[in-house]
Structure formats: C-alpha cells, structure tokens
Amino acid sequence: MKKHVIAAVAAAAFVTTAMAGCTGADTTAGGESVNGEPSVLQTEAVMDSTELSGDVAEDDGKVTLTVWAEEANFDVLQEMIDSFEQKYAGQADFDIQLAENADAETRNTLLGDVHNGADVFPLPDDQLTSMVAAGALEPVPNADEIREANLDEAVAAASVNDTLYAYPMTADNGYFLYYDKNYLTEEDVQTMDGLLAAAGAVGKKVTMDWSSGWYLYAFFGNTGLDFGVNDDGVTNYCDWNATEGSIKGTDIEEALLAIAQNPAFLSCTDTEFMEGVQDGTVVAGVSGVWNASEIKKVWGNDYGAVKLPTYTCAGQQIQMASFTGYKMMGVNAYSKHKDWALKLADWFTNEENQMLRLEERDQGPSNKNAAASEQVQAVPAIQAVIAQAQYGKLQRVGNSFWDATTEFGNLMATGSTNGTDPQEVMDTLVAGITQSTVQ
Structure with a gap:
C-alpha cells in the first residue's frame, strides 16, 4: 500500500481558555492542573489486553490513521507500519500516514486543534500531565501488561494518578557529552576546564545550548540550591539567587561568565552543534541520543560519549546535573479509529520494535528485556545517559521557567552582564522563574 507523508498543521493558537492555569512548558517541560488534580475528560478504555490482540468490530473496512513523528524517524516507523499491516492483514483496509511534527511541539500542536490532530504521536514525559488535564490522551487499556514489560521509571513517567496514559517507548531523553577522541582524551572530558583547554589548543569548539533552560539546569542541579x-503543578519555587551558603547564586553566574569568555566555548542550538560536528569546527558538545547516529557517521571510531563534566564554581569542582526524561507513544482521545490507534501505539513500542529503534536510531529502550540486551551495552550514547542519570532529576517544571532561563542564558552567553549588578541578575532570574502564570 502506498503511504503518504504529510506535514503536520501548526496550531493557530494554543487553547488558553481551556488550559489556563493547567499547562506546562516547552523544550525538548510539564505541569499539572491547579491543586495537582488534572481536570481530565474521562474516557472509557474500550478494550482489555485480550481484545488488544484480536479483531475490532467497529474498524472493519477502511482505517485511516495519522502518525506524527520527526522526519529522522520516518524510515524506522515505516518499517513498523509495514509489519503492523502484515500482522493485521485482512482485518481492515489500512491507510496509515506519517506526518512531520517535532516531538517537543506535540502538546502545543495537538491542543491547538485536538479534533484534527494525529491519531498516534510520540511525546516527552514532561508534556503528559497537561495533555491528560485537557482530556487529549486515551488511557492505555492493557495497562498491567505494559507496566510489567517496561522499566518502573518509564511507567511512572507515563502515568498520572496511577493511570497509564501512554505507551513507554524510550528511557534516554536526557543529555550528556559527545566528544571526538581524535582531539580529546578521557582525562580531558572529565572537567569543563580540561575540555576547553584541549579544544582551544587545536582551535576547535565545545558547545552547549544556553538559550534552553533544559540544558542550563545542568549548572544549578548539584550546587545545593533548590528548584x-x-x-499547584503550575508555579515554581527557586532559590538560585541565594546570598548565603557554600555556593551562592552569583558564584554560578560568575562560573558561567568565565566559561562564555573562553574562546573555545560556543553557546548554540542543537542544529548548529551538528553543523559544527559535520564541518569539523566542533569537537565536543552537550546533546542527546537523537544525534548519535549522525555523529557516529562523522566521527566513526573516534565517537565518544560520557557523562557531563564537572565545572569550576566558587573554587570547587561541581558535577554538572541534567534533566532526565522518557518518551512515549500517546493516542488521541478523539481518534475516529481509537481501537486501531491503540493497537498501533502498542505495536510501535513493543519489545521487538524498541530493539529495532535501538539498532537503527541508537535510541535507548524502556522495555525491560530490550534495556538489558547486549546491544544496549554496545552503544556509547546510551551508556552515557545511564552514567549521567545518577546526577539527573525528572523534569517537572512550571511554564514560567522557560522564558526566564532563556533570557538569563542568552545574557550569560555574551560573557558580560552589561554593567548590571550580579545579584540583580540572579534576582531577576528567580523572579521570572517563580512568577505566577495565571493572568
């Protein structure tokens, strides 16, 4: 059957009225409704685990499903769609379309027009609670089976109030350090100071995206400061402007400015990081497993991946932290072919297809058997995620975090506060992070 690849339609406007006070944030960001109790549009699970593998009477005949995905994942998903159609051949006339949509934009795009959204879609765990609060996700009908098959942390990340709302897919949605072994040694990559010195000595760059609070959190997470x-699931608490203690807010600010002033450092987006890898100007950068395949093509046997380095702050070496995360497959509660959509999401995330995703895209599985496989042990990027996880925190933040940290990160990346008092800079950051999002 011929497949159609279509472009996902960007939402004209976010559903601010329906979602006021109960949406989370952005970036590769989550929240619950006020008082932590999602106002969930209750939908019935129409099939149990036995029905999931059998015929679905209402879907006899033509079944049209749209699947959102990032373009880089089209090929592997098409393989899965082909095998799905082979398994269920004769039970329905399938027309399953792949549509391009960034995983980080799944929530905003879907909630902008849920009735015309995709039937099946991947989403990061931080988007789950606000999508549940909007009634956009169909609960998983064979929840006990899925819980048993997947890592506990991945199941928890896909659940709200003990109800499983999506199928766990990957357990690698974090970040770590990639480096080119041709230029950097295992000792160099242990510290930010060592990285920058070694890269600078050969006229190369070390990169990280300071315009994103997702990455910038790395400098605050293991300092003893709290966030x-x-x-309420909407607003944040934060003491990153603390004026007392072994590490103060201004100490972190000073450390960031010192890194930014080093000619070997470059704050840039993930796309620009990959462009630097390909043109040879970048020899190390902070990113995630989604770039593993392409980096391996460029650096070959010199491709390395490790936990994040330490950095110098207040005369100490501080281990950089990270947000940890998981990705999952969700089903639109308003899908016209909901039963088949659930079957397809389950198919995309079963053990066999998680292994296929590992082999073709170097994406770390959430399935217990797949995660314990020898293949996982052989992928440096996944091993780096595992090594960094002990210094990580599950991303649960209110929406005001993102704009505030972007403004702060962009300022730090210039290497100067432009004459603004250092404490004032930190006070402004915290005021932005903790401000109410309710108008």
Missing part, C-alpha cells in the same frame, strides 16, 4: 514545581 522545582509547587503543589
């Missing part, structure tokens, strides 16, 4: 989302 998180309040019980």
Whole structure:
C-alpha cells in the first residue's frame, strides 16, 4: 500500500481558555492542573489486553490513521507500519500516514486543534500531565501488561494518578557529552576546564545550548540550591539567587561568565552543534541520543560519549546535573479509529520494535528485556545517559521557567552582564522563574 507523508498543521493558537492555569512548558517541560488534580475528560478504555490482540468490530473496512513523528524517524516507523499491516492483514483496509511534527511541539500542536490532530504521536514525559488535564490522551487499556514489560521509571513517567496514559517507548531523553577522541582524551572530558583547554589548543569548539533552560539546569542541579514545581503543578519555587551558603547564586553566574569568555566555548542550538560536528569546527558538545547516529557517521571510531563534566564554581569542582526524561507513544482521545490507534501505539513500542529503534536510531529502550540486551551495552550514547542519570532529576517544571532561563542564558552567553549588578541578575532570574502564570 502506498503511504503518504504529510506535514503536520501548526496550531493557530494554543487553547488558553481551556488550559489556563493547567499547562506546562516547552523544550525538548510539564505541569499539572491547579491543586495537582488534572481536570481530565474521562474516557472509557474500550478494550482489555485480550481484545488488544484480536479483531475490532467497529474498524472493519477502511482505517485511516495519522502518525506524527520527526522526519529522522520516518524510515524506522515505516518499517513498523509495514509489519503492523502484515500482522493485521485482512482485518481492515489500512491507510496509515506519517506526518512531520517535532516531538517537543506535540502538546502545543495537538491542543491547538485536538479534533484534527494525529491519531498516534510520540511525546516527552514532561508534556503528559497537561495533555491528560485537557482530556487529549486515551488511557492505555492493557495497562498491567505494559507496566510489567517496561522499566518502573518509564511507567511512572507515563502515568498520572496511577493511570497509564501512554505507551513507554524510550528511557534516554536526557543529555550528556559527545566528544571526538581524535582531539580529546578521557582525562580531558572529565572537567569543563580540561575540555576547553584541549579544544582551544587545536582551535576547535565545545558547545552547549544556553538559550534552553533544559540544558542550563545542568549548572544549578548539584550546587545545593533548590528548584522545582509547587503543589499547584503550575508555579515554581527557586532559590538560585541565594546570598548565603557554600555556593551562592552569583558564584554560578560568575562560573558561567568565565566559561562564555573562553574562546573555545560556543553557546548554540542543537542544529548548529551538528553543523559544527559535520564541518569539523566542533569537537565536543552537550546533546542527546537523537544525534548519535549522525555523529557516529562523522566521527566513526573516534565517537565518544560520557557523562557531563564537572565545572569550576566558587573554587570547587561541581558535577554538572541534567534533566532526565522518557518518551512515549500517546493516542488521541478523539481518534475516529481509537481501537486501531491503540493497537498501533502498542505495536510501535513493543519489545521487538524498541530493539529495532535501538539498532537503527541508537535510541535507548524502556522495555525491560530490550534495556538489558547486549546491544544496549554496545552503544556509547546510551551508556552515557545511564552514567549521567545518577546526577539527573525528572523534569517537572512550571511554564514560567522557560522564558526566564532563556533570557538569563542568552545574557550569560555574551560573557558580560552589561554593567548590571550580579545579584540583580540572579534576582531577576528567580523572579521570572517563580512568577505566577495565571493572568
């Protein structure tokens, strides 16, 4: 059957009225409704685990399904679609279309027009609670089976109030350090100071995206300063402007400015990082497993991946932290062929297809058997995620975090506060992070 690849339609406007006070954030960001109790549009699970593998009467005949995905994943998903159609041949006339949509934009795009959204889609765990609160996700009908098959952390990340709302897919949605072994040694990559010195000595760059709070959190997470989302699931608490303690807010600011002033450092987007890898100007950068395949093509046997380095702050070496995360497959609660959509999402995330995703895209599986395989042990990027995870925190933040950290990160990347008092800079950051999002 001929497949159609279509472009996902960008939402004209986010559903601010319906979602006021109960949406989370952005970036490769989450939140619950006020008081932590999602206002969920209750939908019935129409099939149990036995029905999931059998015929679905209402779908006899033509079944049209749209699947959102990033273009880099089209090939592997098409393989899965082909095998799905072979398994269920004769039960329905399938027309399954792949549509391009960034995983980081799944929530915003879907909630902008849920009735015309994709039937099946991947999403990062931080988007789950606000999508559940909007009634956009169909609960997983064979939840016990899926819980048993997947890592506990991945199942927890796909659940709200003990209800499983999506099929766990990967357990690698974090970040770590890639490096080119042709220029950097294992000792060099242990510290940011060592990285920058070695890269600078050969006229190369070390990169990280400071315009994103997702990455910038790395400098605050293991300092003893505190940050998180309040019980309302919407607003944040934060003391990153602390003026007392072994590490103060201005100490971190000073450390960031020192890194930015080093000619070997470059704050740039993930896309620009990959462009630097390909043109040879970048020899190390902070990113995630989604770039593993392409980096391996460029660096070959010189491709290395390790936990994040330490950095110098207040005369100490501080281990850089990270947000940890998981990706999953969700099903639109308004799908016209909901039963088949659930079957397809389950198919995309079963053990066999998680292994296929590992082999073709170097993406770390959430399935217990797949995660324990020898193949996982052989992928440097996944091993780096595992090594970094002990210094990570599950991303749960209120929406105001993102704009505030972007403004702060962009300022730090210039290497100067432009004459603004250092404490004032930190106070402004915290005021932005903790501000109410309710108008």
